[in-house]
Amino acid sequence: MARGTSEVSEPMFFVLTALLGGPLHGHAISKSIQDLSGGRVRPSVGTLYGILERLHERGVIVVDREETVNGRNRRYFRITDDGQALVEAEARRMQQAASLVLRPTTGGAHATALA
Amino acid sequence: MTALDQRTRHAPTKLERRYRLLLLAYPRRYRHSHGDELLDVLMESARPGRAVPEAREVAGLVAGGMRARVMALSSGSAWAGGVHLGVTAVSAANLAALLPYAGTIPLWVALSALSLLTILRGRVRLSLPLVLLTGVKAVSLAGGWPVLGLTLLPVYPSFLTREPLFATGNPIATASVYALTLLGLVALSARSEPAGRRSWWWWAVVPLLAWAGPAWMSDDALYPLSLSRVVAEFAVLGLAVIGGHLARDPRWGIAAAIYFLSVSTQFCAHLYLDEMALSEQHLAYWAALAVLTIAASLTSQGQRSRLTMLR
Numbered sequence: 001m002a003r004g005t006s007e008v009s010e011p012m013f014f015v016l017t018a019l020l021g022g023p024l025h026g027h028a029i030s031k032s033i034q035d036l037s038g039g040r041v042r043p044s045v046g047t048l049y050g051i052l053e054r055l056h057e058r059g060v061i062v063v064d065r066e067e068t069v070n071g072r073n074r075r076y077f078r079i080t081d082d083g084q085a086l087v088e089a090e091a092r093r094m095q096q097a098a099s100l101v102l103r104p105t106t107g108g109a110h111a112t113a114l115a
Numbered sequence: 116m117t118a119l120d121q122r123t124r125h126a127p128t129k130l131e132r133r134y135r136l137l138l139l140a141y142p143r144r145y146r147h148s149h150g151d152e153l154l155d156v157l158m159e160s161a162r163p164g165r166a167v168p169e170a171r172e173v174a175g176l177v178a179g180g181m182r183a184r185v186m187a188l189s190s191g192s193a194w195a196g197g198v199h200l201g202v203t204a205v206s207a208a209n210l211a212a213l214l215p216y217a218g219t220i221p222l223w224v225a226l227s228a229l230s231l232l233t234i235l236r237g238r239v240r241l242s243l244p245l246v247l248l249t250g251v252k253a254v255s256l257a258g259g260w261p262v263l264g265l266t267l268l269p270v271y272p273s274f275l276t277r278e279p280l281f282a283t284g285n286p287i288a289t290a291s292v293y294a295l296t297l298l299g300l301v302a303l304s305a306r307s308e309p310a311g312r313r314s315w316w317w318w319a320v321v322p323l324l325a326w327a328g329p330a331w332m333s334d335d336a337l338y339p340l341s342l343s344r345v346v347a348e349f350a351v352l353g354l355a356v357i358g359g360h361l362a363r364d365p366r367w368g369i370a371a372a373i374y375f376l377s378v379s380t381q382f383c384a385h386l387y388l389d390e391m392a393l394s395e396q397h398l399a400y401w402a403a404l405a406v407l408t409i410a411a412s413l414t415s416q417g418q419r420s421r422l423t424m425l426r
Contacts, residue, residue, distance in 0.1 A: 026156040044175025045156050049149070050182050072151040 008090045011043045012051055016060065016087040019079040023064035026052070029077065052077060060086055129166040131158060137173060140180025142187045182361045189362040191311065195303060197369025199239070199310045202299035204351065204374045205292060206231045206246070207317050211324035211344075213253065216280050218273030220266060223252050235317060237310040239303040246300060250293030258286035276327035276341075283338045288384035292377050299373065323347035332396055338385050340400055348374075352407035359415035368412030375408040 008016075011033065018024060018032035030048055033041055043051065055061045060083030064076045079087070127135075134157045138150050157172060188196070210227045217224040227249045233242035248263070255262035256270065269279035281289065303310050323343045331342040352371055359367035382401060386393060393401075 026152065027159045030156065030160065044169075044171045045153055045160060046172065046175030046177070046179030048156075048175075049153055050175075050179045053183070053186070070155070072155050073149075074152055074155065075149075 008086065009051075011041055011047065012055065013087065013090055014041050015048070015051055015055065016079055016083055016090075019061060019077060020084070020087065023076040023078040025067075025074045025076050055083070059083075130161060130168065133166075133168050134158070134172075134176075137168060137176045138180070140177050141183045142180075144187065145183045181357070185358045185361045188311075188358070189364040189366065191308070192306075193364055193366045194369060195306055195308070195310065197366035198299045198302055198373065199234075199237075200313070200366060200370035201373025202296055202303070203231075203234050203313050203317060204370060205296050205299075205377045206234050207320050208324055208374075208377065209246075209249070209253070209292065209296065211321045213249075213280070214321060214325040215272035215275040215327075216270050219270050220256075220280075223249060226252075231317070231321075234300070235313040235315070237312050239300050239310050243297065243300050243304060246293065246296050250290070250297065253281075253293065254286045254290045257281040257284045257289040260286075275322065275325045278327065278339070283385075285384055288381040291380040291384065295373065295377050295380065320347055320351060332394070338393075338397065340397070345400055348378075349403065349407065352404065352411065355411040356407060356414055359411045359413075363415055365412070365415045368408070368415050371408040371411040375404050378404060 014033040014036055015029060017036055018029050021032075024032060026045070026048060029052075030043070030045070033043065033048075052061065056063070056077070059080060061077045061079055064078035067074050067076065131154065134154055135150075138146055138153060141150065141153075153176075157168075160172075161169075206227075210224070210231050213220070213224045213227050226245055230242050230245040230249055233239075233245060252263050256266060256268070259268055270281075271279055324347055326343040327339070327341045329342045331345070332339045352374070355367040355371045358364070379401070382393065382397070
């Protein structure tokens with residue numbers, strides 16, 4: 001079970017989430033993050049590659065393959081089992097945190113208590 | 116042929132040239148391996164017709180480049196890297212102490228510069244006799260003893276300062292700094308792995324440490340510290356704090372501690388041997404160095420080890 005999930009920053013979380021669908025290259029990851037976050041999270045290219053290098057160092061993503069496009073190298077990144085466990089643990093942690101605030105009120109007791 | 120291909124392969128646009136310039140923030144090896152990949156993403160992300168990089172991309176590339184440089188410097192043994200870095204800083208200060216007197220004692224200044232060069236290139240065994248020789252001569256000049264040839268005292272400067280050599284120094288303070296350097300070099304020499312190479316930028320620090328201006332302390336201060344030296348030291352220690360924070364690596368704290376130890380040793384020698392009263396400015400300077408050194412050590416703790424637990 002992964003621990004210390006509070007150390008996953010929001011852009012990191014979205015990078016890992018984007019890679020759950022399969023290997024992607026840098027620009028595709030960037031676009032996917034923007035789509036997943038509704039345009040709210042938009043890391044710069046330098047920041048994105050910093051995150052990718054950090055996740056790669058930690059072994060939560062690996063380079064799946066390299067392709068040459070327009071004479072330039074392009075790395076495709078893939079999430080590892082550790083990475084999948086990490087992002088799932090982080091999602092559960094956020095779900096638990098959200099449930100503290102968004103739990104359905106029963107019989108108006110909560111509302112009464114607040115009144 | 117795609118629009119990107121036309122934009123980037125055949126006619127480099129202003130935007131591409133500017134991004135290439137910004138990519139210089141990254142270490143050469145990283146640029147060689149991934150520079151084109153980053154450029155590709157930057158160009159694909161840019162709005163058509165744009166000639167000036169977005170501010171957030173500029174900030175991201177500068178910060179990313181700095182982090183990549185720090186990470187490149189953070190490979191190998193942390194303690195050996197820290198000792199090497201600390202010894203480099205102290206050697207730069209040793210050369211700075213002699214540099215203004217190059218007109219009178221050119222051989223010893225050249226030898227000190229050669230010491231720094233060998234340390235920068237990672238040739239620590241070769242640097243040992245050079246540092247020893249320079250140290251013996253420096254201590255003899257500070258003590259007024261004729262060792263390794265006669266030198267007319269006082270030694271007057273040619274540039275950068277008006278004070279004669281070691282006018283406010285004492286042989287114990289000078290000996291302790293060289294002893295610290297030698298100790299670090301002996302420890303590094305005992306290792307089988309070679310020490311890495313250090314940045315050429317260390318040469319730029321030397322004249323800043325040597326320059327006696329702009330005026331900051333009163334003219335009658337017994338151990339004057341120049342503003343250029345203070346700023347240079349704070350800047351280098353500030354970089355150590357950033358390095359420790361980005362890499363979560365203790366080498367930056369170790370290096371800062373070695374430099375702080377060399378400065379503190381000199382302060383103690385002046386305080387107890389010369390019975391010199393330190394001014395409030397001296398104490399503020401020393402306290403600021405202490406805070407930066409502690410910060411460089413503390414910022415290296417934490418996140419890297421916590422992130423390792425994620426695996």
